[in-house]
Amino acid sequence: MTQALTFLYISHRLGEIHEVCRTVTVLRDARRIVTAPVGELPTRALIEAMTGGPAGPHRAPAPAAPPRPGAAGPVAVRVDRLSGSYFHDVSLTLAAGEAVGLAGLAGSGSHQLGAALAGLHRPTGGRIEILGRPLRTGSVPAALAAGVGCLPRDRHTEGLVPQLSVAENITMPVSGRLGPGGLIRPSARDALARRAIDELEITTEGPAQPVTALSGGNQQKVAMARALATDPRVLVLIDPTAGVDVRSRRALLDVALRARAEGRAVLLVSDQPEDLRACDRVLVMAGGFVTAAYEAG
Incomplete structure (x- = not known):
């Protein structure tokens, strides 16, 4: 029956x-x-x-990826035999002005590898270099100081502070630059936030609006603005379009493409093929190992 x-x-x-x-x-x-x-x-x-x-x-056609810098471009990220609880013996490079996709299902280790570059996950062995200098792993402040910005996998627990306003969330990584002696000038904070609101087309009543009052797509844009606030040379995006509508998905991926065009190195971690279409290369992870690599097209 x-x-x-x-x-x-x-x-x-x-x-x-x-x-x-x-x-x-x-x-x-x-x-x-x-x-x-x-x-x-x-x-x-x-x-x-x-x-x-x-x-x-x-479904807009996938934008054609520009030529990679290759040997002529500086290496922004070098990962050498990196291992941890979720990934094993991973080596890769990422050049300035290049977007590399990292594809993998849950349990593949792709999310944790991206998080390791941003200091959100501590590997057990291996080495990471950012802009030619060794990175102290497992430290978010060290990653920020090295020039890494990150849009984490879960905006609710890692990307935003829900009790704070849009402006406070966007400017949190650079709060020490917004006034003398560690004091924040509200006018400087709000001016920086307004620029980010305009550039990322965040739909909000203004910088003072609580971030919890925004839609999911606009909250994700705020988290992206926070990742860009330090003007990073390396941008790590982990599931950047998770839980957002079609229009917000396009807007967030456009931000990633602009970052690449500005000469930043972009690592885009996703299990969604649509997110990876414009990457110069896509690396595939399974069972903690990089198992395949594909050029654009």
Whole structure:
């Protein structure tokens, strides 16, 4: 005898919604926007309901990756035989002006390897060099001082301080530069935050708004602005588009492409192929090892 089962499936992945669901409800800004059979809401209509604006093309062609600097460009990151609880004997290089994707499912070690470059995970062996200098591993302040900015995997526990405002979150890594004697000048803090709000197109009432009042996509942009606040030469992005809508996904990936065009080295860790399309190279991890490498295209 077959037992009937009802399930609630929560996702931003629109293809899966159409594949497994019969009815879909769209929530935006804590309000129910629409409920309808999935057959009556094609992808474009779903995007418009989720974002509140025109959808544009759902799958834009992958931008062509510019030529890598290769031997002519300086090596910004050198990882030599790095090992830890989740990865083993990993060696790689990352050049200035290059975007390298690191692909891997949960348990592959890819997230922990990215976190190790940012000081969020302490390896047990091996060596990391940033801009030609050894990095003291397992230390976020050391990584920041070395020129590494990071968008961590979980914005709620590692990327943002929910009790603080948009401006306080964005400027936290550079608070010591915002006034004399360690005192923060609110005008300097808010000016820096407004520039980031404009550049990343963060939808907010202003710098003083609590970060918890923003949508998930805008919270992720605030976390990205925080990663960029120190003007890092190396940018580590771990699952940068997790839990955001289609429009925010495009905006966040555009920020990564701009960072590469500005000469920063970008490591983009993701299990989403769409996130990796514009990378110059993609390394694949499984079981803690780098198992494959692919050039763009």
